[in-house]
Amino acid sequence: xxxxxxxxxxxxxxxxxxxxxxxxxxxxxxxxxxxxxxxxxxxxxxxxxxxxxxxxxxxxxxxxxxxxxxxxxxxxxxxxxxxxxxxxxxxxxxxxxxxxxxxxxxxxxxxxxxxxxxxxxxxxxxxxxxxxxxxxxxxxxxxxxxxxxxxxxxxxxxxxxxxxxxxxxxxxxxxxxxxxxxxxxxxxxxxxxxx
Amino acid sequence: xxxxxxxxxxxxxxxxxxxxxxxxxxxxxxxxxxxxxxxxxxxxxxxxxxxxxxxxxxxxxxxxxxxxxxxxxxxxxxxxxxxxxxxxxxxxxxxxxxxxxxxxxxxxxxxxxxxxxxxxxxxxxxxxxxxxxxxxxxxxxxxxxxxxxxxxxxxxxxxxxxxxxxxxxxxxxxxxxxxxxxxxxxxxxxxxxxx
DNA sequence: GTCTATACCAGGATAGAC
DNA sequence: GTCTATCCTGGTATAGAC
Numbered sequence: 001x002x003x004x005x006x007x008x009x010x011x012x013x014x015x016x017x018x019x020x021x022x023x024x025x026x027x028x029x030x031x032x033x034x035x036x037x038x039x040x041x042x043x044x045x046x047x048x049x050x051x052x053x054x055x056x057x058x059x060x061x062x063x064x065x066x067x068x069x070x071x072x073x074x075x076x077x078x079x080x081x082x083x084x085x086x087x088x089x090x091x092x093x094x095x096x097x098x099x100x101x102x103x104x105x106x107x108x109x110x111x112x113x114x115x116x117x118x119x120x121x122x123x124x125x126x127x128x129x130x131x132x133x134x135x136x137x138x139x140x141x142x143x144x145x146x147x148x149x150x151x152x153x154x155x156x157x158x159x160x161x162x163x164x165x166x167x168x169x170x171x172x173x174x175x176x177x178x179x180x181x182x183x184x185x186x187x188x189x190x191x192x193x194x195x
Numbered sequence: 196x197x198x199x200x201x202x203x204x205x206x207x208x209x210x211x212x213x214x215x216x217x218x219x220x221x222x223x224x225x226x227x228x229x230x231x232x233x234x235x236x237x238x239x240x241x242x243x244x245x246x247x248x249x250x251x252x253x254x255x256x257x258x259x260x261x262x263x264x265x266x267x268x269x270x271x272x273x274x275x276x277x278x279x280x281x282x283x284x285x286x287x288x289x290x291x292x293x294x295x296x297x298x299x300x301x302x303x304x305x306x307x308x309x310x311x312x313x314x315x316x317x318x319x320x321x322x323x324x325x326x327x328x329x330x331x332x333x334x335x336x337x338x339x340x341x342x343x344x345x346x347x348x349x350x351x352x353x354x355x356x357x358x359x360x361x362x363x364x365x366x367x368x369x370x371x372x373x374x375x376x377x378x379x380x381x382x383x384x385x386x387x388x389x390x
Numbered sequence: 391g392t393c394t395a396t397a398c399c400a401g402g403a404t405a406g407a408c
Numbered sequence: 409g410t411c412t413a414t415c416c417t418g419g420t421a422t423a424g425a426c
């Protein structure tokens with residue numbers, strides 16, 4: 001049966017999210033208008049409101065979906081090996097997952113201040129849950145004497161901050177392969193937490 | 196001689212920059228209006244244009260002044276000691292300088308995308324000059340065998356990214372003193388670049 | 391589900407009086 | 409140097425026809 005002319009609910013929705021994702025990442029949430037998003041999708045601005053109640057929800061859902069994907073992907077990979085090995089896998093996972101989604105990552109931490117308080121709290125909970133995964137690894141390693149960390153909370157934030165730096169410079173096809181990047185960062189992280 | 200009524204060129208200019216700084220840091224450049232800035236200063240929006248040709252220049256000058264201050268402050272502290280000692284001083288300087296100017300720091304790397312291409316290029320040059328200072332330290336230490344770094348360019352970016360992470364969580368009067376924070380980060384940095 | 395049209399408000403910037 | 413008033417543009421969101 002042919003689809004009704006002008007009816008594209010199954011493809012317009014995703015296309016709106018993709019367009020918003022790219023535009024928010026490039027120009028920032030506040031600088032992007034609903035008309036710009038609509039233009040990129042190829043519909044009129046009013047049509048967007050069949051898919052999102054407002055602009056804020058568009059941003060929030062992009063961020064929430066990203067954080068939930070991140071948590072789910074990490075949970076799927078988690079195992080009970082020794083802490084050093086688990087930390088090595090965390091480093092590789094973090095780098096690769098984030099490099100695969102540069103726009104989502106950029107938005108997820110540049111646009112926090114443009115969330116309403118309720119939405120902000122929900123995203124923060126997800127972010128903290130992810131940080132707790134890493135802190136758990138560091139605590140385990142510390143307990144069994146593999147790591148030597150004066151403050152695991154700060155070390156957690158320091159490691160994540162360091163790894164996030166990859167996003168600012170890495171380009172596929174550049175001087176270094178992904179394996180090399182992963183190796184270099186793993187070396188630095190390993191030494192930073194080891195006596 | 197009494198100043199002409201309504202004439203405040205010597206204080207209004209700085210007050211505009213202060214207001215813009217705080218508002219841009221809190222809400223983002225694109226989300227802040229000239230009318231908001233004017234309201235905080237206590238003048239009408241039109242009066243702002245006696246001090247800045249436009250909103251873009253307001254942002255650019257805040258960022259340029261900050262980067263120039265950063266470079267000048269670091270140059271004043273630089274010396275020719277051994278690389279390990281110089282690196283330790285860099286870590287302390289970076290943390291303290293940035294924690295003293297949270298708003299400037301936040302803007303300087305959150306609002307890069309809201310600069311015109313010319314302005315962006317100028318800020319980027321300043322940022323790179325600062326990074327080069329650190330890379331020089333790492334290269335020196337590597338040359339004399341004090342450091343063991345597989346890629347000094349990446350190590351430079353990794354160290355700066357890690358140190359910048361302090362800004363996201365440190366609050367004066369919190370659990371850790373500034374000296375303790377500096378010590379913890381110095382330990383991690385030292386180990387990360389040492390075999 | 392999408393369109394056209396529009397309500398309504400706020401943005402940056404300027405002109406001219408004081 | 410600041411004010412008031414205003415121009416012009418563009419923002420989010422909605423109503424109602426198709």
